[in-house]
Structures are given as structure tokens and as C-alpha cells.
Amino acid sequence: MSEKLKPNGIWMTKMMLPEHKERINRHNEQLEVQTRPVLDEQKQEEISRMLLKAYEDGNDVTVTLFQSKSRMILTGRIAKRDHLLQRLLIGGQWVSMADIVDCE
Structure with a gap:
């Protein structure tokens, strides 16, 4: 049985x-599977500026990440930047810059 x-x-x-x-x-x-949104240059520069300012000031940042089946929102302080691999350490989690589609 x-x-x-x-x-x-x-x-x-x-x-x-x-x-x-x-x-x-x-x-x-x-x-x-969703298609990756294409960000124009202006949006990419805006996101980069916001991330840099949050890193320099030590403020929390909220980023929206693209994933194959959904979008993930991650909030935290940027602890490290890795220029070589184009990634950030946000709230203890490494995030690829290519996966960031929005920032607040």
C-alpha cells in the first residue's frame, strides 16, 4: 500500500x-521564461550613478534583479564592488551588474 x-x-x-x-x-x-529587458544608455547610467552614490554614502539601496522566471527585489547596503567581474556585494549576496534592471 x-x-x-x-x-x-x-x-x-x-x-x-x-x-x-x-x-x-x-x-x-x-x-x-521571461525575456531580459533591454535598458537604454540613459537608464544604465542612472542605475550606475545611484549605485555609486549609495556605495559612497553607505546608504541602503533597493535593486530589482532579473531572473529567468521572476524578478527579485533585494535591499541592503553595498559592502563591496568587484570591477573585474562587474558585481556588487549587497546585503551579503553577490549580484551581477548585468542582472540589475532597476534601482531605488
Whole structure:
């Protein structure tokens, strides 16, 4: 009996209702890979200026990061800058400059 309750067992696949399957499919469609937004030069310069000012002043910064399935908002103080790898250490997490799409 316990074998049937495993995720790949017969019991689990037989008990999925059509409504559940439809909802799972809709959810997966919403998680489709998004295309990376293209930032114009003005927006890139604005983001760079804001990040530099926050780093020099020691203020917290809120950045919006692009990820393949969603956007992530990260808030914290910029602790380090790595010019060679084009990344920042924000709130204990390394962030690539290419992934930043907005800054506040």
C-alpha cells in the first residue's frame, strides 16, 4: 500500500482531477521564461550613478534583479564592488551588474 502513495505510484497519478491538472498547467505557463529587458544608455547610467552614490554614502539601496522566471527585489547596503567581474556585494549576496534592471 505504501508504494502507491509515492509520487510516482499509481495512486497519485490516478487521483489527479482534471481541474488540478488544468491549474498546474496554467501555473506552469505563468512561470515561462521571461525575456531580459533591454535598458537604454540613459537608464544604465542612472542605475550606475545611484549605485555609486549609495556605495559612497553607505546608504541602503533597493535593486530589482532579473531572473529567468521572476524578478527579485533585494535591499541592503553595498559592502563591496568587484570591477573585474562587474558585481556588487549587497546585503551579503553577490549580484551581477548585468542582472540589475532597476534601482531605488
